[in-house]
């Protein structure tokens with residue numbers, strides 16, 4: 001059975017797509033079959049990994065022909081596109097609007113994957129709720145900033161509603177602190193606030209702020225292909241994720 005993991009946080013620019021890409025590349029480097037699903041109409045995850053795609057999530061959700069784009073023999077992506085913005089608007093009128101991605105992932109073509117990682121848009125939109133409904137686990141990337149901290153209640157309340165109605169099996173696999181910096185006092189203070197609020201839900205490794213995250217976007221490579229602190233941090237987060245899932249750990253927030 002594939003493990004389906006959504007990375008979600010309605011705050012923009014806090015590392016959802018970067019963490020999805022890096023964890024996907026890392027898990028595939030361990031020999032796991034991984035599929036990335038880009039539900040964000042911005043398609044940043046897609047653009048950071050491939051140049052062009054002939055089809056993607058939009059086609060898959062609208063009954064058209066589609067194929068996975070192969071990044072390597074272990075890593076595939078179901079690309080996102082701007083067309084998903086229009087699709088979100090039209091889906092709202094449909095009775096099954098929140099289960100479209102869940103239904104899609106039941107297709108036999110997804111059976112071969114050990115992990116399916118879903119990137120979501122910076123909103124609590126139809127696509128995000130679809131992604132939460134389709135997933136076994138939620139990973140919440142957070143940046144130690146006031147705005148990110150303030151938005152958490154909305155995310156948690158949406159997750160609670162999804163658990164009560166659409167997906168009672170959804171488990172919280174953890175909170176990842178991204179763009180951590182040791183020096184600014186305010187960053188340390190907000191990091192402490194996040195750790196106090198989420199307790200042992202927070203991954204023990206933090207991802208440091210590093211320019212490498214920006215650099216790898218244009219190279220279409222992963223940070224783990226470099227030898228630096230960021231690649232080590234991603235490996236540790238990936239290992240902790242596997243161990244949390246294998247040990248059946250999940251967190252109430």
Ligand SMILES: Nc1ncnc2c1ncn2[C@@H]1O[C@H](COP(=O)(O)OP(=O)(O)OP(=O)(O)O)[C@@H](O)[C@H]1O
Pocket residue numbers: 011012013014015016017018019040042044120121122178179180207208209210211213214217
């Ligand atoms: N640890 C980091 N250090 C430095 N820059 C980072 C780090 N993580 C992500 N970034 C950069 O921050 C920007 C936003 O990251 P990313 O696109 O992953 O966030 P996002 O949450 O997916 O954004 P959106 O909400 O728009 O989808 C990108 O330019 C990325 O390169």
Ligand SMILES: [Mg+2]
Pocket residue numbers: 016017018040044045119120121
């Ligand atoms: Mg993104």
